[in-house]
Amino acid sequence: MSTIVETVSNDIIQALKNDQLTLPSLPEVALQVRDIAEQEDSTVAQLTQVISRDAALSARIIRVVNSPLLRAAQDVKGLPMAVSRLGINYTSNLAIGLAMEQMFQATSEMIEKRMRSLWQLTGQISSWASVIAAHTKLMPTDEAMLAGLIHRIGALPILTYAEERDDLIQDNITLGKIIDRLHGPLGTAILEKWEFSEGLAAVPKLYRKTDREILEPDCAGLITIANLVANKDQTTGWGSIDWQKVPMFKTFQLPMDRDAELWDELAEKVQAHKVGI
DSSP states (O other): OOHHHHHHHHHHHHHHHTTOSOOOOOOHHHHHHHHHHHSTTOOHHHHHHHHTTOHHHHHHHHHHHTSTTTOOSSOOOSHHHHHHHHOHHHHHHHHHHHHGGGGOOOSSHHHHHHHHHHHHHHHHHHHHHHHHHHHHOSSOHHHHHHHHHHTTTTHHHHHHHHTTOHHHHTOHHHHHHHHHHHHHHHHHHHHHHTTOOHHHHTHHHHTTOTTOOOSSOOHHHHHHHHHHHHTTTOSSGGGGSOGGGOTHHHHTTOOOOTTOHHHHHHHHHHHHHTTTO
């Protein structure tokens, strides 16, 4: 590993240990949505009122409800009907996930480009996770969607750190190596700070462990499979991994064959679902 990768990685790790690393805060609307969802006596009307203050978020939730994955016989035209159809928990997870997009912004053009690319990537994995969850019926689709959107959240503080260093902004390869090395533990630290559930908080640090053996389906395992399937036609990175050595396919009752017809069928649903995310 190059000296600069080692030095910067150690600096970031040390800053995290000393509480000197600025971790991103969950957007205000996401906090409000979660607070309402966690109250036992919360109502659809209360949740609708909070979400309706953000017109863009409201429109996207309606779009997701009308996507092929969730569409019912009658199209949803308003937020109250969308929240009623989804339910409080599903709407909460969806709103939290979608609200996080506003965090993927930077002042540097180069870092901004990386953040946009990162959000698009997590959106793709989120769509795959949602579609796979809907197919297997082994996990809630809203939890799968949220797991996909947060699995690389640990890259955000690294990119924010890089904005202060011209050498990193101009060196995509080095920056990429630092992100690969640190985004897992940083992501879990962020999600623990946000008080996410243990299963969701563990996703960033576990999803790249493709040989992990689990008895029951979990969020991290689903995101592992989503990354593998999304990149099954590639020859490097996720695409170079031997599916026969990934025991989680059996846990999720999914074929280990890259050429199985199921993946083409689900890919069509993913393309339609990405319109909402």
